[in-house]
Amino acid sequence: MPKNATTLPLALTVAALAAPGIPCLRLGFPDLPLSLVLAGSAASLVAVGVCLTRLTRQRSRVEAQAVRADALLAGCPDEWVAWQDGRVIGTSASAGAWLGIPDPQPGSRPDEIAQAFTTPDDEALRQALRALDTGGTPFTRQLACHQGRRSLLAIGRRVVPPVAPGDGGDLPSAISVLWLRDVTAATADAKAQERRRQVAEEGLAQFRAALDLLPFPLWMRRADGALAWCNQAYGTAVGVPPEEVVAQGVELVTGPGAGQSLAARALSSRQPAWESRHVIVAGQRQLLRLTETPLEMPLEGGAALLGHALDTTREQELSSELERHIAAHADVLEHLGSAIAIYGADTKLKFHNRSYARLWGLDESWLETEPSYGEVLEDLRSRRRLQEEVDFPRWKRAQLAQFTNLTEPREDLTHLPDGTTLRTIAVPHPFGGLMFVLEDVTNALALESSYNTLMAVQQETLDNLAEGVAVFGGDGRLKLWNPSFARIWRLKGPDLNGEPHITQVIDKLQPLLDHDGDWPARRRTMIADLLERSSYAGRLERTDRSIVDVSNVPLPDGAVLISVLDITDSVRVEEALRASNEALATADRLKSEFIANVSYQLRTPLNAIMGFAEILNNQYFGALNERQADYTKGVLEASRRLLALINDILDLATIEAGFMTLDRSPVDVGQLLEAVSGLTLDWARKQDVTLLVQVPSDIGNLDADERRLKQALYNLVSNAVKFTPPGGQVTLSAKRQMGEGGPEMVLSVSDTGIGIPAADRQRVFNKFERGEVQNHPAGAGLGLSLVKSFVELHGGHVEISDSDQGTLIQCHLPLRQNAVMAV
Structure with a gap:
C-alpha cells in the first residue's frame, strides 16, 4: 500500500463499499416497547451479523482490488498526483523528485505543483488545473521543469468513483488526477530532428542556389527521358525560365529526340555518355560537350539522370x-x-629531329615506329655507342626512372667510347614524358679549358705586374684590380673588394691628391674624366712627392681600363741623367768650339808653312840637295795631313752647329768609286795592299752630294788601307737592294785586316774615339765619325760587320730622299 492513507485505491475502495447491496447503518432508535425493542434488537442483531458478514467479504474484495491497483500503479512508468475537493489525496513515489519539489503531502493544494515549472508554464498549468477541478476539462501539456532541465508531459483527467448498487448515500466527490511523463529524451530527439530537417532544407536551398549560379547548363531527367529539373544557366541558354523548361520539356539541343537519345544510351549502358554538338546560345555558335550520367539511385521526383553541358569552343580553338x-x-x-628527342609518358619516342638520328647513327624508319626509350638504349649499347657501365640493367632502370621522378631539368656530361663528350639535358615535358637535348661539347670543353688556362695565366700576369691595373664597368663599379694598383694607391684589399663604386674608390685617394682646397670639384672632374670613355695618358705628382703615370683606355664592352705606374725612381734618375747629359753636352760643345777656334787659328800659319814648303819643294829659289828635298817633302806631307785634320774638325763643328748643307746632284756611282780609288791607289801600293773596285755596269746614278760622299769613302778606304797588313786586299763596291724603307744604294768598303772588336763597333763612330789596336799608329778618331755624319745627312745609316776575314763597312743610302736637307 502507498505510504499515504488516503490514496486513489482507497478512494476506489470507498466507492466500492458505497455500491448498491451494502446497507448503511443507523445508530439512532425511536422509543418502542421493550419486547418490540428486544425483538427488534434480536432481529437487528441477526441482521447486523448478516451485514457484518457481507461487509467483511466486501472489504476483502475491496482490499484485494486495492492491492491489485497498487501493483498496477507501481508498474506504471509515469508519476501521478491525485486530489479531491481541492486537497491532495495521493501521489506516486517519485513525483516530487521529478518535479524538484518536496513530495506533495495529503491535504496540500494541487496548484503548488505549478511552482516546479518555468514561466510561463507554471501559470498555464494553474489555469489548466482550475479548469479540470471546476469543469472537469481534461488537458495535455508539455512543460519544462526548473530541476535538471527536465521536460514533462502533463495529462490531467477527472475521475468519478463508482457507487455501489443499493447505496442510497451521498455521491462521492470526483477525483482529479495529474499524470506526469518524462519526455526529455523524446523532446530532444524531436528538436534534433527538427534542426536536421531545417538544416537539410537550408542545404538543399543553398545547393539549388549554387547550381543556379553555375555558368554551364545542368539538368536532371526521369527514366523516360523527360526533364525533371534544370538550373538557371539552362533556362538562359534556351531563353525560357527553368519552371517552364520542365513543364514544356524544352531541350537544349534542337531536333527530334536529340536529348533523349543520349540519355537512352547512358541508361542502357549504365555508364556516362557524351557527345559534342554545335548549338546557338545567345546568338553565338558554340561547341557544347553534352554529358548524361546515370544515377545509382533515382532521386525524389523520379530523376534518374544528371546531365551537363560545357562550352568547349575556346578549348577547340586552343587545341587547334x-x-x-x-x-x-x-x-x-x-x-x-642540337639533337632533340621527345619521349612520351609511356617512354615511347614521339618526336626526333634529324640531328638526333645522325648523332646516334639511328635508322629513321625505325625511329618512325616510336620505339621505347629502353629499346633505344639497348640498340645503342649493342653498337657500343654508350659509355661502358658495370651494371647496365641497373643503369637502364635508373634512366627509365626519370620518367616518373624527374621534376626539374637535369644536365649530365657523357663521355662516349669514341672520345666524344655529350651534354645531355633531360627536361620534363608539359604533355608528360621527357625531352632530351644532346649537344656535342667536345670542342667547347677544349676551348673552355684553354680559355680558363689563358684567364689564369692572364690573372697571374696581372697580379705580378709592376704596373697597377683596374677596370671599371659601365655601371661605374670596380670589376678587376691587381695588387700593384692597391700598393701604388696605398689601398687595402677590403677597400677594393665587393665591386665598390668609382666614387668610393676616389674618396679613398683624397689624401694623395692635390685639390687646392676644393675636393668636391676635383672629385667631380676625376669621375667625369674616367667615365667619358676617351683615351687619356698623363703624369700625376701626388702630395707625397711621388710621381705616377696614369692612362685611361675605353674597352669594347663599355668598361674603362685604368693603368698606373709609379715612376718616381725613374723620374729621379732621368732628371739626374738629363742634368749630367746637359753638363756633358755643354762640355762637349765647349770642347768643339775650342777645337774649332784653335783649328781656325792654326789654319792661317799652316797655309803659310805649306806655301813656303811648296816653294822650297819646287826649288824656285835654287836647287836643293837630296836631304833638303826629303825634309821639304816631309814638311809638305805633314802640313797636308794637318790641314786635312783641321778641315775634318771644321766639318764636324759645322755639322754639330747645324750649318752643314748638302749640294745634291745626280752622281754616277761608278765614276765616284773610280775617283776615290784613284786618290788612294798610290798609298795602297806603298802599303803593299791591293785595291779593288767592284761596280755593276748598270749601277746608275745616286741623288747625293758628290763631294761629301767622296770624302766619306776616302776616309773609309784610307782607314781600311791603314789597318790592312801588307799583301792584304781592300775592296770598294756598290749595289742596289730593297731595304726596310724602300730601294737603296749600298756603298761598301771591306778589307782583310785585323778587324774591329764587337765591343768597339759603336764606339768608333763617336768623335775622337779610336779602337784598341796594337802596333798601329793611332789616328785622331774623326774619320768614321765624319762618315757616319755624312751618310746620315743623306738619310742613310752605316753598318759594321765581320766579313770572312777583316771588316766590312756598308753605307746604306736611300734612292728616294725623304730626309731633311739641313741638320
Missing part, C-alpha cells in the same frame, strides 16, 4: 592553335643543330 604551335615548334626543332 596548340596543334599549329606544336607543328611550328617541331619545324624549328627539326632545323636546330
Whole structure:
C-alpha cells in the first residue's frame, strides 16, 4: 500500500463499499416497547451479523482490488498526483523528485505543483488545473521543469468513483488526477530532428542556389527521358525560365529526340555518355560537350539522370592553335643543330629531329615506329655507342626512372667510347614524358679549358705586374684590380673588394691628391674624366712627392681600363741623367768650339808653312840637295795631313752647329768609286795592299752630294788601307737592294785586316774615339765619325760587320730622299 492513507485505491475502495447491496447503518432508535425493542434488537442483531458478514467479504474484495491497483500503479512508468475537493489525496513515489519539489503531502493544494515549472508554464498549468477541478476539462501539456532541465508531459483527467448498487448515500466527490511523463529524451530527439530537417532544407536551398549560379547548363531527367529539373544557366541558354523548361520539356539541343537519345544510351549502358554538338546560345555558335550520367539511385521526383553541358569552343580553338604551335615548334626543332628527342609518358619516342638520328647513327624508319626509350638504349649499347657501365640493367632502370621522378631539368656530361663528350639535358615535358637535348661539347670543353688556362695565366700576369691595373664597368663599379694598383694607391684589399663604386674608390685617394682646397670639384672632374670613355695618358705628382703615370683606355664592352705606374725612381734618375747629359753636352760643345777656334787659328800659319814648303819643294829659289828635298817633302806631307785634320774638325763643328748643307746632284756611282780609288791607289801600293773596285755596269746614278760622299769613302778606304797588313786586299763596291724603307744604294768598303772588336763597333763612330789596336799608329778618331755624319745627312745609316776575314763597312743610302736637307 502507498505510504499515504488516503490514496486513489482507497478512494476506489470507498466507492466500492458505497455500491448498491451494502446497507448503511443507523445508530439512532425511536422509543418502542421493550419486547418490540428486544425483538427488534434480536432481529437487528441477526441482521447486523448478516451485514457484518457481507461487509467483511466486501472489504476483502475491496482490499484485494486495492492491492491489485497498487501493483498496477507501481508498474506504471509515469508519476501521478491525485486530489479531491481541492486537497491532495495521493501521489506516486517519485513525483516530487521529478518535479524538484518536496513530495506533495495529503491535504496540500494541487496548484503548488505549478511552482516546479518555468514561466510561463507554471501559470498555464494553474489555469489548466482550475479548469479540470471546476469543469472537469481534461488537458495535455508539455512543460519544462526548473530541476535538471527536465521536460514533462502533463495529462490531467477527472475521475468519478463508482457507487455501489443499493447505496442510497451521498455521491462521492470526483477525483482529479495529474499524470506526469518524462519526455526529455523524446523532446530532444524531436528538436534534433527538427534542426536536421531545417538544416537539410537550408542545404538543399543553398545547393539549388549554387547550381543556379553555375555558368554551364545542368539538368536532371526521369527514366523516360523527360526533364525533371534544370538550373538557371539552362533556362538562359534556351531563353525560357527553368519552371517552364520542365513543364514544356524544352531541350537544349534542337531536333527530334536529340536529348533523349543520349540519355537512352547512358541508361542502357549504365555508364556516362557524351557527345559534342554545335548549338546557338545567345546568338553565338558554340561547341557544347553534352554529358548524361546515370544515377545509382533515382532521386525524389523520379530523376534518374544528371546531365551537363560545357562550352568547349575556346578549348577547340586552343587545341587547334596548340596543334599549329606544336607543328611550328617541331619545324624549328627539326632545323636546330642540337639533337632533340621527345619521349612520351609511356617512354615511347614521339618526336626526333634529324640531328638526333645522325648523332646516334639511328635508322629513321625505325625511329618512325616510336620505339621505347629502353629499346633505344639497348640498340645503342649493342653498337657500343654508350659509355661502358658495370651494371647496365641497373643503369637502364635508373634512366627509365626519370620518367616518373624527374621534376626539374637535369644536365649530365657523357663521355662516349669514341672520345666524344655529350651534354645531355633531360627536361620534363608539359604533355608528360621527357625531352632530351644532346649537344656535342667536345670542342667547347677544349676551348673552355684553354680559355680558363689563358684567364689564369692572364690573372697571374696581372697580379705580378709592376704596373697597377683596374677596370671599371659601365655601371661605374670596380670589376678587376691587381695588387700593384692597391700598393701604388696605398689601398687595402677590403677597400677594393665587393665591386665598390668609382666614387668610393676616389674618396679613398683624397689624401694623395692635390685639390687646392676644393675636393668636391676635383672629385667631380676625376669621375667625369674616367667615365667619358676617351683615351687619356698623363703624369700625376701626388702630395707625397711621388710621381705616377696614369692612362685611361675605353674597352669594347663599355668598361674603362685604368693603368698606373709609379715612376718616381725613374723620374729621379732621368732628371739626374738629363742634368749630367746637359753638363756633358755643354762640355762637349765647349770642347768643339775650342777645337774649332784653335783649328781656325792654326789654319792661317799652316797655309803659310805649306806655301813656303811648296816653294822650297819646287826649288824656285835654287836647287836643293837630296836631304833638303826629303825634309821639304816631309814638311809638305805633314802640313797636308794637318790641314786635312783641321778641315775634318771644321766639318764636324759645322755639322754639330747645324750649318752643314748638302749640294745634291745626280752622281754616277761608278765614276765616284773610280775617283776615290784613284786618290788612294798610290798609298795602297806603298802599303803593299791591293785595291779593288767592284761596280755593276748598270749601277746608275745616286741623288747625293758628290763631294761629301767622296770624302766619306776616302776616309773609309784610307782607314781600311791603314789597318790592312801588307799583301792584304781592300775592296770598294756598290749595289742596289730593297731595304726596310724602300730601294737603296749600298756603298761598301771591306778589307782583310785585323778587324774591329764587337765591343768597339759603336764606339768608333763617336768623335775622337779610336779602337784598341796594337802596333798601329793611332789616328785622331774623326774619320768614321765624319762618315757616319755624312751618310746620315743623306738619310742613310752605316753598318759594321765581320766579313770572312777583316771588316766590312756598308753605307746604306736611300734612292728616294725623304730626309731633311739641313741638320
